[in-house]
Amino acid sequence: MRRVVVTGLGCVSPLGNSVEETWAGVKAGKCGIATTTKYDVGPFKVKYSAEVKNFKAEDYMDSASARKMAPFTQFAVAAAKQALDDSGLMGKQDILDDTAVYLGVGIGGLDVTEASMKSYISSEMTRVPPMTIPELIPNEAAANVSLQFGLHGATHTVATACASGTDAIGNALDVIRSGRYDVILAGGAESTICGFGTLSFTVLHALSSKWADDPTKACRPFDKDRDGFIMGEGATILVLEEYEHAKARGAKIYCELAGYGSSSDAYHLTAPNPDGICGAKAMTMAMKDAGVEPKDVTYYNAHGTSTSKNDSGETKMLHIAFGDAAKDLHISSTKSMTGHCLGNAGSLEALMCVKAIQDSYIPATINLDNPDVEGGCDLNYTPNKGIEMPVNVAMSGNFGFGGHNGIVVFKKVN
Structure with missing residues (x-):
């Protein structure tokens, strides 16, 4: 390939x-x-x-x-x-x-x-x-x-x-x-x-x-x-x-775009399927395409829209796709800083993954003062302060009206 x-x-x-x-x-x-x-x-x-x-x-x-x-x-x-x-x-x-x-x-x-x-x-x-x-x-x-x-x-x-x-x-x-x-x-x-x-x-x-x-x-x-x-x-x-x-041609190489997964909820025009299964399917597909296991993924840039249904549903997807590895995954939503750029959201957040790998840095989710654990948001969303650490594999996920689920995976080139 x-x-x-x-x-x-x-x-x-x-x-x-x-x-x-x-x-x-x-x-x-x-x-x-x-x-x-x-x-x-x-x-x-x-x-x-x-x-x-x-x-x-x-x-x-x-x-x-x-x-x-x-x-x-x-x-x-x-x-x-x-x-x-x-x-x-x-x-x-x-x-x-x-x-x-x-x-x-x-x-x-x-x-x-x-x-x-x-x-x-x-x-x-x-x-x-x-x-x-x-x-x-x-x-x-x-x-x-x-x-x-x-x-x-x-x-x-x-x-x-x-x-x-x-x-x-x-x-x-x-x-x-x-x-x-x-x-x-x-x-x-x-x-x-x-x-x-x-x-x-x-x-x-x-x-x-x-x-x-x-x-x-x-x-x-x-x-x-x-x-x-x-x-x-x-x-x-x-x-x-x-x-x-x-x-x-001697080009500067930031990282490898290694995997892609896509699926459809076929559930509702504006709401994600609360069972998270189809979003998780796209995540699993992308990891398989990239040749990585859940434990290999360092960072996940979340769709993280700041809406109750998305945030809890996306967390459920991560639990399904990553299993026990979900608790060790570094997650953040940079929308907390950029807002939701709609058709540009996925490309902007892909950029965040590229820079996370290049700069060995996990961005924060700002304004995360009281995690909604009772509402199902129970993972590590990197609250308020970023982390300096090596990032070998980064994943970005985005989910659109109509039930569109898209995931891309980036890897460090050694």
Whole structure:
């Protein structure tokens, strides 16, 4: 089997507009959640989110191109530029001509949809912005990454809700193994922080709302006082490369992308199956694909949304998939710092696994003051303080509306 390694990283997140800023924020236990600034929160029950801050699209593309892109696409192009620069592939057109793009997008240009509908209604249904459709459709992030950097391989968009970023990375792993491509840019992008998006999740009783006085305390995975997830945004890109191809060109190798597992609950459109069996099936599948046993996994980056059903259900999955080894597993939810970035969640959290291996560091779950043991959250979630220790195998799990379960496994390359 062809091996696949990570040779480049790029990130725009609520903690910073680069991998370095984002990871420094994670190690410092910084929270990227604050009062929402993108619209007037006065009429809304939910008044905070995890916004990308101080982002300038013109730092990554020309202004004419930026004006034709929705924010989620701008984030994707920025992360892709960072990743290509980091990988040493920028300008190597002989390789880029045969490089593919696999991006996960959960929703797409929801903010564009909202703005365009306002124009439509206020004009008595006679006018919408001319770039409405090209900006809002989910595939435009991957398409613009391809266009901006001359990537002539396949360009695919994966839409499996909050598992989209994970599934895009997993699909890219399978494609490189098949021999079809040697290099794929894989990851996710999302920007749905707008009044319409906030209200739509609010009526599902999905969002946290009781921490307006101190939003940094709002995301509390596995804690008794959690009351819902916090919307985040951004983009993350990993350059995935066949191992021998990477070695031959002298590439910097972060780690190996070693395994992928996917399953469907076939249970409910918005709620996870409380028995945890299908999520655990994806975990077991990913470990088998990576050639590791539960005892080999050092770190698990949890989906950990700060909702009661997810946190207890995910804990149950871990008990089923890891058995007795679950009690020794180091777990954390970095959503406590970044919020829930939806289609970008899996790719951002895959990045956390790569950095955990590279930097020998287990991130913390901040705001975990009173673990909800009675509610089934009874494992080691690394409360409030990260741990310096070697990480040989790291796993990330994400679970989306519709019952989508996606797991990826990364290994240190010795």
